[in-house]
Amino acid sequence: MAHFTLAVSERTFQRSFDLLKRNLTFAQADQTSFGIFVAGYDVRAHLEGGTIDLRADNTISVKELDIRWDRLRFMLGINIPEICVGGGCINMPWPIPDICLPRVCVFSGNPDVSISPDLAAFVAQEVSFTGSVVARYFDASLPVPSPDPCAPIRLEPLPSHNQWHIHIDPQTIDVDLFDFPDIAGNLIENALSNAIRAIIPGGFVRDIILAIIGGIADFIRFLLDIPDEIDEWLSDLFNVSFGLLDFIGTLILDFFSSCNPIYRIDDPFELLPARDGLIPVRIPLRDLSVRVNDVEMVAEVNIGG
Amino acid sequence: MAFTDRCDIFGSVHEEGINRIVRHVMQQRPSLFNYATAFFLQRPELLCERIKVAPEVLRARDPLFSVEDPIPVLGSPVPLGLNWCLQFTDLQIDFHPGNVFDLPQELGKLPAQRLALYMRGCFGLDCLPERFIRELLPRVEAEAVAQRGKETFGIAAFPQGDKLAEPIVFPTQKLLCFCVKLFAVLHFEWGTIPGSPQMWLKVRLDGLELVDLGPAPLEEMVECYIKMVLQLGILPRLSVPIEAMVLNITELMRKQGLSIGETITLQPTPVPAGVPNNPAVEDDQLKAFVNLVVEV
Amino acid sequence: MTTQKAVLNRPVFTQRAFDSSALTVLTTLIHRFAEVGAYDLFIRRGERVVHRATVNVVREANAAHQIDVDMASLGTEPKGCDCGKHAEYTLREGGVMCFFVSRGTSRYSVVIEQIGAKEKKTLLDSAKSIPAGDLFAVTLVLPGAYRAVNTEGNAKMLVEVSMPAERYRVDQPTLVEIGRTGRFGTRRASIQLGQTVVFRCGAEARIQLELVKPHDIIQKREQEKPRFTVRKPDKNK
Known part of the structure; x- marks a missing residue:
């Protein structure tokens, strides 16, 4: 019989899960200049739906947890470069140097356009994962394996002393990592097109300017230096440039990675801190174990002699 | 049968776990269990009981005991002090059913849902050899005569004044020691504490017995005093808030940056509707059954 | 980013006739x-x-x-x-x-x-006039057919300005030689809108261009323009 036992019922997990969903909100904003354009975001999200289930095979399963965006405002401001006609050089017979013609620009000054569509209604993400709970002992006296597969994703450095680590060992993780649906990409493209169209007068002048710039869609790609689809570019922008959605990755992928414990406890455990020059009182912990069955999660630990 | 069949959170601690923790604390923080005069800093081998300590205590040169003032020789016109020591050498817990130690007959068999406490303590007091007394007597008599007619002070106190503040303490050659064993029967109960919104797990004293101390009135008197010390001095300090027993949810949430718009409390599972005993002292364990209550 | 409004260089889109003089x-x-x-x-x-x-x-x-x-x-x-x-x-x-x-x-x-x-x-x-050896360049923005005339040489040619079918470059001028007799080196030149036609004068010249047949998009859009009629108030009333 273990010296200390703590058991938490599945019902408590479910209620805590509901509590977390009701109260967890995420809000963040950022803006970065990319030279010709400025991009930013202002987002707020919460959790909805989903179920948590303790299973008899020593695993915890969270299914179809939705990350709902209350606000997913994307801001993009572009300095429209000069749109000009003419120019180019005429090849002259040697020894006369080439003559390069001046250009005449369609607009005076460099116009700016900016958009800030709210994509909240169009973006939804779902997270499902299954993982087993395991306790592992970290012995600081043993050398770190070489190569160390955990090194790139370890959130906290390895401790200098022995510890018990509780991990959630992922078995399946299904995270829809901000894969913009076409509609969100189209929405931004349309908003940007409208903003650019707004600075171009109507009538045949618009036809001519659009002909010069090769159409707004191409123009946008040219402005943003996008080789292909705008939705892929946006996805990269959010995930790579801003790291906005890293929090989902961090929360789920790192949290449920076998390299990062969700809970760590020193061994020996400090019961009484050092005080008035006295050494701390430390208790050796032995045989820490965590197990899950279909009704509860049980953690047990013994005190060393 | 699952631990949480009738509660949300279950926590238990086995008597062996507690006793091991007590042993670690006694060996790593001996000054909590040993009290003596400064003389024994140089001669710890003269204490009533040898103090067992962890090697790290010796390496850190931590004190083996808390230094206390000498016991005054009452009435002496010259401040005189005697070396002494008080040592708690053993401390054990036994949750029902009793199987760690035997209770004395006076306390009977450990009842259900009760725990027993065993403590062994030794007290030692120096007794001056006759030759020391003979050496000291002329000086004491002279001082007594010199003080005649002056304001007298009670025999239970040292005379005040800078010159006489430090008592003369003769080196001890051998302490006179006696050891007693103390047994107590206790139980746990949930209750509130004024000024705290949450429930606390409290320890209550049911009975106490000092073994082999006589005569009877002395035993009765000492027992009465120890009871008061336990009931009013030590046990109230051992009350544990319910959240600390499992986890401090509010603190946990706060650390995660969550502002919870709901009140989350841990409450003992009701008796007998939920569980027959809470906390339960059975199977050599202390068991606590807790429910998670969320109020909007 | 501070918002800056664009002001259209309107004459670029209204100029239909060009003259080197x-x-x-x-x-x-x-x-x-x-x-x-x-x-x-x-x-x-x-x-x-x-x-x-x-x-x-x-x-x-x-x-x-x-x-x-x-x-x-x-x-x-x-x-x-x-x-x-x-x-x-x-x-x-x-x-x-x-x-x-x-x-x-x-x-x-x-x-x-x-x-x-x-x-x-x-x-x-x-x-x-423009002396021999000089060049006269005209960037043609409005699509359609332009008649080019060298009044000094009594010569004509046609410059067709088309709408581009795909992305193209405007900085690719087309050179038209004017010979010593004042004749254009070609009877017809084709460019895309926004590109430039450059006349290199082999003799003294005065060059005029005029949009004689606007592209459909111009005609169509012009027809779409609303008409406003302002009447003077009738004094008798």
Whole structure:
């Protein structure tokens, strides 16, 4: 019989899960200049739906947890470069140097356009994962394996002393990592097109300017230096440039990675801190174990002699 | 049968776990269990009981005991002090059913849902050899005569004044020691504490017995005093808030940056509707059954 | 990012006729200075001289071989000229000056006189004609068919400006030679809108272009324009 036992019922997990969903909100904003354009975001999200289930095979399963965006405002401001006609050089017979013609620009000054569509209604993400709970002992006296597969994703450095680590060992993780649906990409493209169209007068002048710039869609790609689809570019922008959605990755992928414990406890455990020059009182912990069955999660630990 | 069949959170601690923790604390923080005069800093081998300590205590040169003032020789016109020591050498817990130690007959068999406490303590007091007394007597008599007619002070106190503040303490050659064993029967109960919104797990004293101390009135008197010390001095300090027993949810949430718009409390599972005993002292364990209550 | 509004360079889209004797937006006159020496430069807006300068043509290799002069930016002072200021340009022998108009509806002409020992010699008076060796460039923005005329050589040609079917470059000019007889080297030239047709004069020339058949998009859009009729109030009523 273990010296200390703590058991938490599945019902408590479910209620805590509901509590977390009701109260967890995420809000963040950022803006970065990319030279010709400025991009930013202002987002707020919460959790909805989903179920948590303790299973008899020593695993915890969270299914179809939705990350709902209350606000997913994307801001993009572009300095429209000069749109000009003419120019180019005429090849002259040697020894006369080439003559390069001046250009005449369609607009005076460099116009700016900016958009800030709210994509909240169009973006939804779902997270499902299954993982087993395991306790592992970290012995600081043993050398770190070489190569160390955990090194790139370890959130906290390895401790200098022995510890018990509780991990959630992922078995399946299904995270829809901000894969913009076409509609969100189209929405931004349309908003940007409208903003650019707004600075171009109507009538045949618009036809001519659009002909010069090769159409707004191409123009946008040219402005943003996008080789292909705008939705892929946006996805990269959010995930790579801003790291906005890293929090989902961090929360789920790192949290449920076998390299990062969700809970760590020193061994020996400090019961009484050092005080008035006295050494701390430390208790050796032995045989820490965590197990899950279909009704509860049980953690047990013994005190060393 | 699952631990949480009738509660949300279950926590238990086995008597062996507690006793091991007590042993670690006694060996790593001996000054909590040993009290003596400064003389024994140089001669710890003269204490009533040898103090067992962890090697790290010796390496850190931590004190083996808390230094206390000498016991005054009452009435002496010259401040005189005697070396002494008080040592708690053993401390054990036994949750029902009793199987760690035997209770004395006076306390009977450990009842259900009760725990027993065993403590062994030794007290030692120096007794001056006759030759020391003979050496000291002329000086004491002279001082007594010199003080005649002056304001007298009670025999239970040292005379005040800078010159006489430090008592003369003769080196001890051998302490006179006696050891007693103390047994107590206790139980746990949930209750509130004024000024705290949450429930606390409290320890209550049911009975106490000092073994082999006589005569009877002395035993009765000492027992009465120890009871008061336990009931009013030590046990109230051992009350544990319910959240600390499992986890401090509010603190946990706060650390995660969550502002919870709901009140989350841990409450003992009701008796007998939920569980027959809470906390339960059975199977050599202390068991606590807790429910998670969320109020909007 | 501060929002900056765009102001359309409207004359770019309204200019339908071009004349080397009256330089307007989208036209460029390129004069080549073949000989070393000093030259007087006069630029007129309409009849008024708005800019006067000396052009020193030198042999130094580090001197510019091309100087662009935006005539629309000259004479922007309240008096309407650079009066009293003496501008000076230094150009390498054989170099060119490009006179162009970036905006506005004004018409300009350029006079260049060689300052000789005895008397001034007029090398260029664009209001009259363009000398042999000079170039006249017109950027055509409105799609359609343009008739090009060299009045000095009694020659005609057609310049077709088409709508591009796909992404293209506007900075690819098309060169049209004008022979010593004043004839155009080709009867027909095709460019895409926003591109430039450059006439290189083998003889003295005066070149005019006029949009004679606008592209459908212009005609159609013009038909779509709403009509506003303003009537004078009837005094009898």
